[in-house]
Amino acid sequence: DGGxxxxxxxxxxxEGQNVTLSCEQNxxxxxxxWYRQDPGQGLxxxxxxxxxxxxxxxxxxxxxxxxxxxxxxxxxxxxxxxxNPTAFYLCASSMGSSEAYGYTFGSGTRLTVV
Amino acid sequence: AQSVTxxxxxxxVSEGTPVLLRCNYSSSYSPSLFWYxxxxxxxxxxxxxxxxxxxxxxxxxGFEAEFKKSETSFHLTKxxxxxSDAAEYFCVVSSYSTLTFGKGTMLLVSP
Numbered sequence: 768d769g770g771x772x773x774x775x776x777x778x779x780x781x782e783g784q785n786v787t788l789s790c791e792q793n794x795x796x797x798x799x800x801w802y803r804q805d806p807g808q809g810l811x812x813x814x815x816x817x818x819x820x821x822x823x824x825x826x827x828x829x830x831x832x833x834x835x836x837x838x839x840x841x842x843x844x845x846x847x848x849x850x851n852p853t854a855f856y857l858c859a860s861s862m863g864s865s866e867a868y869g870y871t872f873g874s875g876t877r878l879t880v881v
Numbered sequence: 882a883q884s885v886t887x888x889x890x891x892x893x894v895s896e897g898t899p900v901l902l903r904c905n906y907s908s909s910y911s912p913s914l915f916w917y918x919x920x921x922x923x924x925x926x927x928x929x930x931x932x933x934x935x936x937x938x939x940x941x942x943g944f945e946a947e948f949k950k951s952e953t954s955f956h957l958t959k960x961x962x963x964x965s966d967a968a969e970y971f972c973v974v975s976s977y978s979t980l981t982f983g984k985g986t987m988l989l990v991s992p
Contacts, residue, residue, distance in 0.1 A: 771924075802982075807890070809971060809982040810925075857924055869915050870980065872924035 769794045773858050773873035779881050780845070780852065788843045788876045790858035797863060799841035800870065803827060804855040813856075816841055845878065853880050883908040885974050887983035895991050900944075900959040902986045904972030907953060914955045915973040916946055919985075925971065931955065942966070962990050 771792045780786045790799065798817045802810040812825030816835040830849025835841055841860075845852045855877050859870040888903040906912065913932045917925040929940025936948040946957045955972060967990045972983040 773924075800980075807984060809984040811982075812980070855922075859925075869913075869927050869930050869975075870925075872917075872926070874924040875922065877922065 771858055771860055771871055771873035773856075773876050775876060776874070778876055778878045780878060781881060783847045785844055785846050786878065788845070788856055788858075788878070790841045790843065790873060791839055792841075792858075792860045792871075792873075793839060794860055794862075794871060795838070796860035796871070797838070798861045799835070800859040800861075801825075801831070801833065801841070801843045802857045802859065804857055804875075810857065813843065852878055854878060883910075883912065883974050883976055883979075883981050885972050885981050885983040887970075887972050887986045889986050890984070891987045891989065893989040893991065894962045896964055897961050900957070900962045900966065900988065902957040902970050902972075902988065904955045904957065904983060905953055906955060906972070906974045908974055908976050910976040913975040914946075914948060915975065915980075916940065916944070916955075916957050917971045917973060919969045919971065921968075928957070928970075962988075964990050964992065966990055 774789045800815040801813040804810050811827050814833040816822035832844045857875045858873040861870050862868045884907045886905045915930045916928040919925045929938045931938045931948045939945045944959045969985045969987050971985050974981050
């Protein structure tokens with residue numbers, strides 16, 4: 768079955784460490800997105816990519832980095848510069864223009880700083 | 882610029898009674914509108930979408946929503962709540978390939 772796979776489901780990070788969250792899709796979607804979800808704040812866009820080897824900052828990109836070397840993969844690195852990284856991270860993809868198709872979401876990664 | 886306001890952070894209903902989750906939006910462009918549902922520690926699942934066709938949109942699990950341009954609203958309804966409907970619901974507006982999410986409404990269903 769086609770879908771989006773995020774791993775790991777739970778991730779713990781020590782202060783000052785970088786961590787990378789994986790997102791893989793087999794839907795042949797061109798566009799991929801990373802969102803951060805905090806209680807009571809809805810979803811906020813971190814980065815998005817509409818084509819391989821190209822990506823743009825979203826609303827809260829500071830302290831994060833991404834790459835898009837393959838169409839299927841869009842990993843997110845949470846760097847030590849991100850001061851409050853504890854959150855639920857959701858990856859999504861869309862076939863093209865989101866107006867027409869909406870998004871398909873992964874099941875999320877919960878990151879906790881210890 | 883676009884924005885979404887979900888008017889209730891929590892809605893409580895009894896099983897078998899109607900559900901109404903309210904959403905107002907603003908957009909300088911003809912938007913597309915979506916409702917997503919999220920169960921605990923899960924991703925978001927698309928319930929329904931409006932993309933400038935019929936103003937009354939039917940979705941999965943018996944949900945529907947009506948696009949009212951004059952009121953800039955896109956409220957989600959269901960005639961009879963089921964225990965499995967308990968989840969968080971997000972109203973989303975899309976234009977220029979950018980999605981803006983509301984802050985969510987938690988639906989609580991009691992027996």
